[in-house]
Amino acid sequence: MNTKHKTPTGKYVTILPKKERVNRSKSEKIIMWTVFALLSVYAFTLVYPFFYLVVNSMRDITSFKINPFGLPKGIKDAIKNIKANYGYMFVSKEIDMNVPMMFFNSIVLSIGQTIVGMALSCIAAYVLAKYKFKGNNFIYVATIVASMVPTVGAAPATYKLMLEAGFLQREGVTGYLYNYLGMMLMVGAFGGPFLYLHSFFKAIPWSYGESAQLDGAGEFRIFVQIMLPLASNGVMTFTIMRFLGSWNEYWGAYLYFGSVFTERETLAVGLNRISKLADNKGRFVELFAAMVVTVMPVFIFYAIFQKQLMRNTIGGGLKG
Amino acid sequence: MEDIKMNKIESFEASTAKPPKRRGLTIKTKKLAFAWGMLAYPILQFLVFFVYVNIDSVLMSLTWVQTWRETAIFPTFHFFEKFFRDLFVDKLDQVVFALRNSLLVGLNDIVLVILSVTLAYFFYKKVPGRNTFRIIFFIPSIVSIVIYTMVYKYMFNPTIGPVSKALQWVFGWNESTTPLWFSQKNGIWMIMLYCLWVGTGYNILILGGAIANLPEEVMESARLDGAKMRHELFLLVIPMIWPTISVSILGAVTTMFTLFLQVELLTQGDAPTIAYLINSKIQGSPNSRSEAAAIGLTFTVVATPIILIVKKILDKVSDSFGF
Numbered sequence: 001m002n003t004k005h006k007t008p009t010g011k012y013v014t015i016l017p018k019k020e021r022v023n024r025s026k027s028e029k030i031i032m033w034t035v036f037a038l039l040s041v042y043a044f045t046l047v048y049p050f051f052y053l054v055v056n057s058m059r060d061i062t063s064f065k066i067n068p069f070g071l072p073k074g075i076k077d078a079i080k081n082i083k084a085n086y087g088y089m090f091v092s093k094e095i096d097m098n099v100p101m102m103f104f105n106s107i108v109l110s111i112g113q114t115i116v117g118m119a120l121s122c123i124a125a126y127v128l129a130k131y132k133f134k135g136n137n138f139i140y141v142a143t144i145v146a147s148m149v150p151t152v153g154a155a156p157a158t159y160k161l162m163l164e165a166g167f168l169q170r171e172g173v174t175g176y177l178y179n180y181l182g183m184m185l186m187v188g189a190f191g192g193p194f195l196y197l198h199s200f201f202k203a204i205p206w207s208y209g210e211s212a213q214l215d216g217a218g219e220f221r222i223f224v225q226i227m228l229p230l231a232s233n234g235v236m237t238f239t240i241m242r243f244l245g246s247w248n249e250y251w252g253a254y255l256y257f258g259s260v261f262t263e264r265e266t267l268a269v270g271l272n273r274i275s276k277l278a279d280n281k282g283r284f285v286e287l288f289a290a291m292v293v294t295v296m297p298v299f300i301f302y303a304i305f306q307k308q309l310m311r312n313t314i315g316g317g318l319k320g
Numbered sequence: 321m322e323d324i325k326m327n328k329i330e331s332f333e334a335s336t337a338k339p340p341k342r343r344g345l346t347i348k349t350k351k352l353a354f355a356w357g358m359l360a361y362p363i364l365q366f367l368v369f370f371v372y373v374n375i376d377s378v379l380m381s382l383t384w385v386q387t388w389r390e391t392a393i394f395p396t397f398h399f400f401e402k403f404f405r406d407l408f409v410d411k412l413d414q415v416v417f418a419l420r421n422s423l424l425v426g427l428n429d430i431v432l433v434i435l436s437v438t439l440a441y442f443f444y445k446k447v448p449g450r451n452t453f454r455i456i457f458f459i460p461s462i463v464s465i466v467i468y469t470m471v472y473k474y475m476f477n478p479t480i481g482p483v484s485k486a487l488q489w490v491f492g493w494n495e496s497t498t499p500l501w502f503s504q505k506n507g508i509w510m511i512m513l514y515c516l517w518v519g520t521g522y523n524i525l526i527l528g529g530a531i532a533n534l535p536e537e538v539m540e541s542a543r544l545d546g547a548k549m550r551h552e553l554f555l556l557v558i559p560m561i562w563p564t565i566s567v568s569i570l571g572a573v574t575t576m577f578t579l580f581l582q583v584e585l586l587t588q589g590d591a592p593t594i595a596y597l598i599n600s601k602i603q604g605s606p607n608s609r610s611e612a613a614a615i616g617l618t619f620t621v622v623a624t625p626i627i628l629i630v631k632k633i634l635d636k637v638s639d640s641f642g643f
Contacts, residue, residue, distance in 0.1 A: 027550060035442040036449060043456040046521060049471035052482065068480040124362040131355040139363065146370055148622060152577050152598060153616010156609040157377035158369065159602045187363035188369055219354035219488055248464035251581055255602065268466040272585060275470055284480060293465050310458055310525070 051293065057288040058082050064285055085289040092286070099290060101263055102270040108268060109253065111248035112180065113187050115190040117246075118239050120189035122231075125197035126223055130206065142196070143190035159255060162186070168260055179264060183257055193238040198233040201227060233308075240305050244298060267294040381614035385606050399607075399614035418592040421508045421583075422576050425593060428512040429572030436523030437518070437565060441553050443528040457521025469585035472514055476501045507591025511582045523568065530564035531557055559641035566634040573630050577623045594619055 024032065055071060056064050058078040063070060072078035090099050128140050162168055167182025169175070208230065209222045217225070228235065250268045258265035265273065271287075271294055278287040302309070351392040382395040407419065424564070443450050460468060473481045478498040488498055501510050512615035534557065542556055558565065578597035594615070614619055 002524075003582070031549065032442065032445065032447055035439070035447050039439065039442075039447065039453050040449065042520070043453050045517065046456050046459055048482075049475060050473075053471065065480070068485065069482065085405075123358045127355045127358045131351060133352055133355055139359070143366070146366075151614045151621070152595060152623060153377050153381070154370075154373050155599055156602050156612040156616065157373045157380055160606075161368075161373060161376070161610055185365070186369060188365050190366060219351060233557050243455040244462050248462075248466070250464065250466050250585075251599070259603065268464045271470065274468050284474075291467055291470060295463055298462055298464070302459070306455065306458075310454065320395065 015143065040220060053288045053291050053295075056285055057085055057292050059285055060084070061282065061285050065282075080173075081285070082289075085286045086284045086293070088283075089290040089293070095274050095281060097270065097274050097290070098119065098263070099267070099270075099293060102265050102267045103293075105257070105264055106247055106268070108180070108264040109183060109249075109257065110243050112184055113246040114239060114243045116184050116187045117242050118193070118220060118235065120187065121191070121194045121238070122228065122235060123223075124189040124319065125194050126227055127200045129198050129201035130209070130227070146277055147191060147195075155255075158186075162256055168256065171261065175261075179257060183252075186252070186256070193242065197231065197234055200231045204230050237308055237311075240301065240309060243302065247298065324356055377613045378617060380610045381617045383606075383610055385610070399611045400618065402611065403615050403618060414592055415597065417504070417508075418594050418597045420594045421511075421591055422579070422595070424508055424512060425515070425579050426573055426576030429575050430569060431517050431518075432516055432523060432571055433565065433568045436520055436527050436568070437558065437561075439520070440524045440527035440531055440555070441549075443524060443555055444531040444557070445549070453521075454525060457525055459521075460518040461522045466585060467582055468518055469514065469582065472517070472584060473502065474509070491577065502587045502590065504587075504590045507583075507587035510578055511579075512590060513625060514582055514586060515579075526570070527564060530561040534560050562634075562638045564633070566638065569634060570627060570631060573627055574623070577619050 027118055030092060052068075056068070058072045058079075058081050059070070060081050063073070072081065089097060162182055165182070167179055167185075170178050204227060208226050212222050212226050213232075248268060249266070250272065253266045254269045254272075258269035262270075262273075267290075274290070275287060278284065375532065376387070379394075382397070383398055384393045384396045384398040385391075386393060392522060403415070406415045441452075447453075475481050476493045477485045478488075484498055484501075493499075501507075538560075539552065539556060542552060547555070576594075578595050579593050580599050583589060583591060583593055583596040584599075589596060598612045598616045598619075601608040
C-alpha cells in the first residue's frame, strides 16, 4: 500500500513499500541462481549475434578474417570501414545488390499490407461483434474453423491463381503496380488480429454508440469516431505487430513479389539471396552492414513500443 | 417530439423489437445495409483466397497434364499414387527424410513447451534479472527469420563463427575437420536447435503471463501448507495453466506439418520436411504444383484428425485436473 507523508518543507511525497523480500530455503536459492545463470547464458546468445554484426560491420575484411572476435582498431578505422562497407552494400553490381530499392519495397509493401490488413480486420471484427443479423454467427464460426484446419497444400493453388490472374509476370512500373495490387488482394480480414479485435469490440458497451446515434451520428461515423478510438490500444498493438510481420515476411514476399524480378525484392528476400553470393566472394563485413540496416528499424520500433507490444501480445499478467 | 421518438430507439445490438420507421429506409435496414456493405469485401476475399483456393487445390491434385499428348487427365489419382509409391515402395530418400524430419520437429516443439513451462515457473518465482530477460526474450519474435537464420549460420561457420571456433578449440578440430552442420545428415538437428533457441524465450513470456495471472491466495495457501517448488509446479501451476499449455502443444503438432522456412534458409532443402516438399514444388510446372497439392491434401487429411485427437486428449487431461 502506497502512503503519503508530509516532508519538513511541507510537500507531500509518496512512500512506496519496501521491495517484497522472498524467503527461500538454501536449496531453493541454489536452484534460483542456477536458473539465473542458465537464462543469462541464453539471453547472451540472443543478443551477442547482433553485437557481432554491428562490430564487424565496422571492420575491414582482412582484420575480421584474422580475428572474428576483435574490435575496430580505432574510431578513424571504424569510420573508414563504415563508409566502405555500408557504401558498398548500398548499391553493388558485383553481387547485384540494391539496398535502397529493397528498402523501398519493404516499406511500401509493409505499409500497404498493414493498412489493408488492419482496416479489413477492424471492419470485420467490429461488424461481427456489434451487429446482429442472420449469418453473423455462421461467418464467425466459419472463420475460426478455417483458421484451425491445417491447409497444408493451399499454397500451390494460391500461386496458380496469382499466376493465372497475371499479377506476377508483368515488367516495368505497370507490372510493379499490378504485382503490388495482387499482394494487397491477398491480405485478408480474418486471422489472429481479427479474433482479438472481435473480443475487444465485444467488450465495448454499445451505449457509447447509442448516445452518438441519438446525436445524429451515422453507422460509419460511430465506427470511426467512437468505437475505433475506444479499441485503439488493441488496434495500435496489432498494427505494430502487423507492420513488423510484413517487414520481416520472407516467403510471401519472395514467392509473389521478389522471385520473378530482382528489383522487387524486399530486404528480407534480397538479403537471403545475396548472402550466398557474399559468402562465395568473402564479402562478410559488407553483408553484416546490410543485415544491420535491415534490423535497425525493427529495433527502433521495439525501443519505442516495447512496453505496449509486450503488454498486449504476451498478456498483462507479467508482474515484476 | 422527434427527441422523444429517438430516445425510444434501443440499440440495434440489444433490441429484438421492430425499430420505428424513419423517412425512407428503416434503421434496421440501414444497419443491415451497413453491416453487409462493410463485410462484402472481407467475405469475398475469404471466398476467393480460402474457399476457392482450397477447392482448386483438390481439383489440381486430381489433374495430370500429359504434355506429350497435350491433354490433361481429370480426375486421376496419379499424384497420390506417385507420392505413396515414393514413400512406401521406392522409399525415396527425400520423402522418407521429410516424414522423419517432420515428426522430429513436432517432438522438438513438445520439448520446447516442457522447457518453457519450467523456466516460466522460475520467472514467476522472481528469478533475478527477469525484467531484462523479458526484453531480450521478446527480440526473436520481432526480428526477421531471415536475419536470425543468417546470424545462426554465421555463428556456426567453420571459418568465422564463434561457436565453431569454440568447438574447434574444445575438440581440437580444424576448419576442414569441423562437421558440416547444415548438411543432410546434421541439418535437422541444427533446425531443431534453432527452433529451441528462438522459441524458448517467447514461450517463456507467454506461459509466464499465464502463470502470473494465477490467484495468489491459492499459491500462498499451498506455501503455508509446506508446498515445495516441485509441488507448486506440478500440482498447482501446470494444472491451472493447462489451457495455455494445450494451445502451445496444439501449435507444436501443427508445426509438424507447416515448418519449412527454416529448412530453406538453414539447409537450402538438404534436411526437408513435408511442408518443404510441398513449397519447393510451387514454382515448378503445373504437374509439379499438382503433385504439391496432392501431398498437401494427403497431409491435411492426416493432420486434421491428429490435431482433433490431440485436442481431445488435452481436454481430457484438463478435466482430470478438476480445475
